[in-house]
Amino acid sequence: MVVAAVAELWKHNEEIVTLLKNNYDLLIAAFLAVAATFLVSKAWSKGGARSIDVPGRLGLPFIGETLAFLSATNSFKGCYEFVNLRRSRYGKWFKTRLFGKIHVFVPTTEGARKIFTNDFSYFNKGYVKSMADCVGPKSLLSVPHESHKRIRRLLSDPFSMPSLATFVVKFDQLLSQRLARLARNGDSFKVLEFSMQMTFDAMCSMLMSVTEESLLREIEKDCTAVSEAMLSLPVMIPGSRYYKGIKARERVMERFSGMIERRRSGVESHEDFLQSMLAKDSYPSTEKLEDAEIMDNLLTLIIAGQTTTAAAMMWSVKFLNDNRDAQDRLREEQLAITRKKADGYLLSLEDINSMSYGLKVVKETLRMSNVLLWFPRVALNDCTVDGIEIKKGWHVNIDATCIHYDPVLYKDPLQFNPSRFEEMQKSYSFIPFGSGPRTCLGMNMAKVTLMVFLHRLAGGYKWTMDDLDLSLEKKSHIPRLRSGCPITLKAL
Numbered sequence: 001m002v003v004a005a006v007a008e009l010w011k012h013n014e015e016i017v018t019l020l021k022n023n024y025d026l027l028i029a030a031f032l033a034v035a036a037t038f039l040v041s042k043a044w045s046k047g048g049a050r051s052i053d054v055p056g057r058l059g060l061p062f063i064g065e066t067l068a069f070l071s072a073t074n075s076f077k078g079c080y081e082f083v084n085l086r087r088s089r090y091g092k093w094f095k096t097r098l099f100g101k102i103h104v105f106v107p108t109t110e111g112a113r114k115i116f117t118n119d120f121s122y123f124n125k126g127y128v129k130s131m132a133d134c135v136g137p138k139s140l141l142s143v144p145h146e147s148h149k150r151i152r153r154l155l156s157d158p159f160s161m162p163s164l165a166t167f168v169v170k171f172d173q174l175l176s177q178r179l180a181r182l183a184r185n186g187d188s189f190k191v192l193e194f195s196m197q198m199t200f201d202a203m204c205s206m207l208m209s210v211t212e213e214s215l216l217r218e219i220e221k222d223c224t225a226v227s228e229a230m231l232s233l234p235v236m237i238p239g240s241r242y243y244k245g246i247k248a249r250e251r252v253m254e255r256f257s258g259m260i261e262r263r264r265s266g267v268e269s270h271e272d273f274l275q276s277m278l279a280k281d282s283y284p285s286t287e288k289l290e291d292a293e294i295m296d297n298l299l300t301l302i303i304a305g306q307t308t309t310a311a312a313m314m315w316s317v318k319f320l321n322d323n324r325d326a327q328d329r330l331r332e333e334q335l336a337i338t339r340k341k342a343d344g345y346l347l348s349l350e351d352i353n354s355m356s357y358g359l360k361v362v363k364e365t366l367r368m369s370n371v372l373l374w375f376p377r378v379a380l381n382d383c384t385v386d387g388i389e390i391k392k393g394w395h396v397n398i399d400a401t402c403i404h405y406d407p408v409l410y411k412d413p414l415q416f417n418p419s420r421f422e423e424m425q426k427s428y429s430f431i432p433f434g435s436g437p438r439t440c441l442g443m444n445m446a447k448v449t450l451m452v453f454l455h456r457l458a459g460g461y462k463w464t465m466d467d468l469d470l471s472l473e474k475k476s477h478i479p480r481l482r483s484g485c486p487i488t489l490k491a492l
């Protein structure tokens with residue numbers, strides 16, 4: 001096309017012909033530059049010959065549609081209702097303005113791929129002051145790229161397979177005892193409350209060997225206050241969520257600092273994550289974490305791991321209750337493991353690896369529950385994502401929920417069908433733990449926790465649901481049943 005255009009000009013315009021003859025080298029350079037720019041932009045938009053302006057309503061400056069978003073968050077339908085309503089109005093892609101920032105919800109696997117594979121270079125997590133203040137400046141959630149890489153590498157110890165093997169045994173022991181107690185009492189209990197406490201206690205034991213009940217509850221109360229302040233208005237007004245969160249953070253840091261001091265002075269020693277970090281005291285600075293990095297990330301791991309895993313545990317109970325075939329098949333697999341064991345056995349990592357249907361139940365639970373509904377990023381430059389024009393500074397939210405419910409990717413997406421995972425999934429179609437450099441650090445821990453839970457629950461008990469209300473908890477960014485999912489256990 002370019003050659004034809006040049007030939008046409010050549011025929012009709014002598015002046016241009018002379019100009020071109022005299023600047024032949026410049027012409028070639030210009031041609032190459034245009035071609036290179038074209039190729040780079042084509043590669044950047046990846047197959048996107050189109051570059052589409054995304055529809056949507058931005059509303060008033062700053063306020064935009066914030067009030068509608070807050071109203072959805074404050075309803076029993078949950079904050080994703082805001083997204084659903086806009087999608088029915090504008091189609092799969094839409095933009096909106098929330099808290100002064102333009103947001104685009106990215107509903108496709110191609111869009112997810114583009115953002116995940118360019119994380120840190122072309123996109124980054126948006127800086128939220130309240131979040132950084134709460135988890136601390138050295139948390140994985142706050143630090144810049146270079147520190148992130150180093151801290152992530154050094155934090156990976158407790159998530160290695162040998163550490164997970166120890167974790168499985170401890171978690172199984174704690175869980176079996178507590179479920180047996182509940183079944184003996186025969187009372188109704190809320191799965192959500194139970195799983196929040198279970199995951200918190202198990203993590204505190206693994207990370208820093210805290211097992212004393214009153215201390216656990218004190219730390220949990222503070223961690224909950226920190227977690228609740230992460231998305232609040234960052235002003236220190238006594239009584240506000242932010243104020244309470246910052247004060248709670250100070251108390252948690254003081255505790256962690258005391259623990260580090262006692263271990264360094266030899267008063268205490270344990271086999272846990274904290275000890276493994278302190279064992280690196282004499283290592284070069286690139287191979288160890290500073291105290292502030294250890295403490296901010298201890299808090300981050302607890303907060304990132306507790307609510308997510310507990311919510312997934314709750315949804316697994318709900319989905320299995322509604323789908324008796326899946327429940328029966330899961331139970332059969334678990335009982336086959338139990339039959340091979342002696343009384344009072346504890347699960348090993350090998351047992352977990354043999355639960356092939358159990359793993360599918362976990363995956364299907366994560367696909368349908370979308371514990372983290374979307375993953376927010378900010379565009380660092382103008383670009384296109386799956387052919388859609390994105391401006392520098394816009395927030396692009398990888399909409400895992402939309403992808404997980406896409407009927408093209410998942411047949412009958414509203415149906416709980418663990419067997420669908422017998423087939424290979426298309427890339428980026430199953431992303432409950434994200435992908436790329438920020439993939440969930442606790443992914444394997446979360447999976448084994450859920451598998452142990454399913455083994456003990458389905459392999460040991462039947463249950464009745466004591467409240468069938470489907471309303472979601474208000475003001476929660478993690479979808480959870482308002483009822484807390486009360487059940488009563490009956491031993492098999």
Ligand code: HEM
Nearest residue numbers: 301304305308309312371375432433434438440441442446
């Ligand atoms: C079912 C349970 C869980 C789910 C669904 C989940 C999901 C996720 C997702 C989607 C991300 C990435 C978010 C993004 O890209 O913006 C993430 C990050 C993270 N998760 Fe999890 N998570 C779970 C459990 C855990 C557990 C048990 C831990 C640790 C004990 C943990 C620790 C983390 C950390 C530290 C990050 C930040 C990683 C980084 O920025 O490098 N998560 N999680």
